[in-house]
Amino acid sequence: MNQDSKKKNAAEAAFDLIKPKLNKDTVLGIGTGSTTNFFIHALNSLNVEIKGAVCSSISSEKSLSSSLKILSLNEVHSIDFYIDGADEYNDRFELIKGGGGALTREKILASSSDKFICIVDDSKHVDLLGKFPLPIEVLEIARSAISRQLMKMGGKPVYRNNFKTDNGNQIIDVHNFPIQVPFELEEKLNNIPGVVENGIFSNRKADIIIKAKDTIIEVLER
Ligand code: 5RP
Numbered sequence: 001m002n003q004d005s006k007k008k009n010a011a012e013a014a015f016d017l018i019k020p021k022l023n024k025d026t027v028l029g030i031g032t033g034s035t036t037n038f039f040i041h042a043l044n045s046l047n048v049e050i051k052g053a054v055c056s057s058i059s060s061e062k063s064l065s066s067s068l069k070i071l072s073l074n075e076v077h078s079i080d081f082y083i084d085g086a087d088e089y090n091d092r093f094e095l096i097k098g099g100g101g102a103l104t105r106e107k108i109l110a111s112s113s114d115k116f117i118c119i120v121d122d123s124k125h126v127d128l129l130g131k132f133p134l135p136i137e138v139l140e141i142a143r144s145a146i147s148r149q150l151m152k153m154g155g156k157p158v159y160r161n162n163f164k165t166d167n168g169n170q171i172i173d174v175h176n177f178p179i180q181v182p183f184e185l186e187e188k189l190n191n192i193p194g195v196v197e198n199g200i201f202s203n204r205k206a207d208i209i210i211k212a213k214d215t216i217i218e219v220l221e222r
Contacts, residue, residue, distance in 0.1 A: 004034070006121035006212035007085070011038035013210050013217045014119045018081050019048070026050040027076045029109040030064070031084025032057040032102035035119050039083050040064060054079060056105040058166050073112060082113035086120055086206070087132040087199070093118075093206045093222050094182045098135030098199030101165050107197055111204045118206035122213045129182055133158065133173035135199040140170050142194020149192050150174055169196055 018028075030040060030053050037060075043053075044065035052069030054076060055061040061070050073079075084106055088096040095118060097103050110116045126132075134155070138146050147157040155177035163171055179185050182202035189198040209220040 001214045003121050003123060006214075007035040007119070008038040009217055010119040010121060010210045010212040011035055011083075012042050013212070013219070014039055014083050014117050015042040017117070017208075017210070017219065018083075019046075021081075022048050022050050024049050024051060026080050027071060027078070028053040029079040029082030029084075029113050030055045030060050031082070031106055031109070032060050033085040033100045035085035035121075036060065036083065037063060039119065043068070051076075054109060056084065056109050057100070057102040073108065079109060079113040080115065082109050082116045084110070084116070084118060086118050086124055086201075088124055088126045088129050089118060089120060089206065089209055090126055090129055090182075093209060093220075094129060095201035095206060096129050096132050096134060096179075096199050097201055098137070098171070099132070101135065101137075101160070101163060101171050103135055103199045104137050104165065104167060104169075104197040107201065107204065110201065115208065116204065116206050117208045117210060119210045120212070122211055125211070129179040129200070130177050133175045134177050134179070135160075136172045136174060136189060137165055137167070137169050137196040137198075138172055139194045139196065143170055143172065146192055146194050147172060150177075153177075167196065
């Protein structure tokens with residue numbers, strides 16, 4: 001089975017899992033990326049009656065059916081279910097996210113959610129986070145200064161060319177950066193002046209991981 005079919009299966013399994021729990025007061029959080037797009041497709045194709053959805057990117061907002069109300073985080077009390085993909089996950093449900101550059105809004109939505117359901121294909125599993133280059137959203141003026149700090153920490157920072165986040169910032173992808181203690185590194189990186197957010201999701205990790213393999217779908221809950 002190819003990777004896209006697995007992503008679709010994981011997304012549809014997430015939709016099946018939450019469908020019975022949806023009602024007119026439900027607020028959904030919708031992430032960003034190709035796996036999440038399959039979830040959006042499933043959501044669009046059924047007439048579900050919910051309060052609305054808060055999206056982590058303009059691109060996801062645009063993909064949502066016009067029959068679903070787009071909400072801002074400021075107008076809701078909390079998010080019932082946040083559904084999003086990941087670039088990597090480990091056995092402790094910690095993640096690397098931000099391949100699509102939406103990490104800051106994704107982390108805000110994940111942190112504001114009661115249940116964070118992460119949808120992945122089995123290729124995203126790692127024992128040690130950091131094979132995937134770690135995305136860091138930075139203020140443009142601090143880009144070089146931050147890159148120097150990252151080199152001192154042992155990483156190889158690469159500026160993401162021709163890319164601006166929905167917040168108007170830039171992304172540095174850090175290569176060769178094995179993440180031994182995700183929780184500590186997440187905090188340390190966010191303490192560098194000019195860093196807006198980094199793509200380690202350890203402080204707010206996933207609650208449920210739906211992982212699609214060739215023939216089965218596993219629902220892992222912590
Ligand atoms: C976007 C993300 C995505 O969830 C992550 O990049 C996975 O993407 P895909 O579902 O396309 O494999 O973090 O910022």
